[in-house]
Amino acid sequence: MRMPRLLVALLTALLAGCGPATAATGLSPSPRPVPREAYAVGVRTLTVEPGSARPLPVTVWYPAAGRSVAPGRFPLVLYSHGLHSLPVLHAEVTSRWAAAGFVVAAPAYPHTNRRSAQFDRADVRNQPADAWRVIRHLIRLDGLRGDPLAGHLDTDRVAAAGHSAGGFTTAGMFTSGHPARLRAGIVIAGGGMAGSFAGPPATLLFVHGEADRIVPWHVGRAGYDRTDWPRAFLTLPGQGHGEYLTPGRPGFEQVIAATTDLLRWRLYDDPAAGRRIATGARLPGVTAFEDQLGISR
Numbered sequence: 001m002r003m004p005r006l007l008v009a010l011l012t013a014l015l016a017g018c019g020p021a022t023a024a025t026g027l028s029p030s031p032r033p034v035p036r037e038a039y040a041v042g043v044r045t046l047t048v049e050p051g052s053a054r055p056l057p058v059t060v061w062y063p064a065a066g067r068s069v070a071p072g073r074f075p076l077v078l079y080s081h082g083l084h085s086l087p088v089l090h091a092e093v094t095s096r097w098a099a100a101g102f103v104v105a106a107p108a109y110p111h112t113n114r115r116s117a118q119f120d121r122a123d124v125r126n127q128p129a130d131a132w133r134v135i136r137h138l139i140r141l142d143g144l145r146g147d148p149l150a151g152h153l154d155t156d157r158v159a160a161a162g163h164s165a166g167g168f169t170t171a172g173m174f175t176s177g178h179p180a181r182l183r184a185g186i187v188i189a190g191g192g193m194a195g196s197f198a199g200p201p202a203t204l205l206f207v208h209g210e211a212d213r214i215v216p217w218h219v220g221r222a223g224y225d226r227t228d229w230p231r232a233f234l235t236l237p238g239q240g241h242g243e244y245l246t247p248g249r250p251g252f253e254q255v256i257a258a259t260t261d262l263l264r265w266r267l268y269d270d271p272a273a274g275r276r277i278a279t280g281a282r283l284p285g286v287t288a289f290e291d292q293l294g295i296s297r
Contacts, residue, residue, distance in 0.1 A: 035101035039063035056107040059087040061098035075157035075267035079106040082164030128172035157267045161186035171196040184266040192223030204231040209239030257282040
């Protein structure tokens with residue numbers, strides 16, 4: 001398949017979920033005014049269920065003011081790493097989302113992270129449940145007096161994102177019965193898992209390198225084609241499995257722009273971010289096809 005210089009296919013269903021999230025889900029209104037300036041970024045680590053059979057070390061990036069979490073409540077993004085990777089290796093992406101006004105939590109999955117003593121790629125099937133354990137833990141922390149994150153998480157506004165095996169993990173979180181608080185998903189160099197993309201509609205962004213030899217482009221496209229939810233597909237021509245996640249490499253700025261705008265649109269109800277997605281703004285060379293996002297331009 002021949003691709004233009006930078007192709008984003010925006011083929012989406014005109015569903016109730018396309019409009020402001022409050023109208024679609026009845027959940028809480030926007031957590032605070034849309035951030036207009038970048039935050040400083042703080043980092044902390046914690047462990048979910050340290051005494052269990054599947055303890056989860058978690059790295060959290062958050063908007064900071066001095067040594068504390070910045071005032072206000074911030075939407076939550078759960079980020080999943082790929083095989084033989086670690087959360088810290090994705091900091092160039094996660095820290096930029098935190099600077100844009102999101103709390104980003106990234107677990108190190110027990111049998112697929114780089115330091116695992118018992119590596120097992122098949123364990124990816126268990127990771128969506130791990131991701132939900134992290135989200136539930138953070139919901140508890142939001143109400144735990146004395147925790148630095150207490151009172152700072154808008155737990156009704158959640159997104160999931162991930163790269164490679166983490167992209168499959170992300171897709172696996174969107175199964176039948178998932179809570180409506182999970183409003184958006186970003187699948188980078190990944191695809192769908194069995195049973196994915198069921199339950200309350202969410203907005204999905206797929207990002208894939210055209211020349212990816214590890215998870216071929218058509219695998220991501222097949223996941224995209226399996227759902228009629230609001231969705232977009234960003235193809236990076238000539239790119240492989242994830243070099244575009246490195247600052248200075250071709251595609252990096254476009255990926256950061258597209259993913260940040262999706263998060264701002266769906267988790268902050270930011271109409272300007274939605275219009276940028278619909279028009280391909282900040283994505284040089286992007287072409288939009290069959291735009292049905294229902295976004296007023």
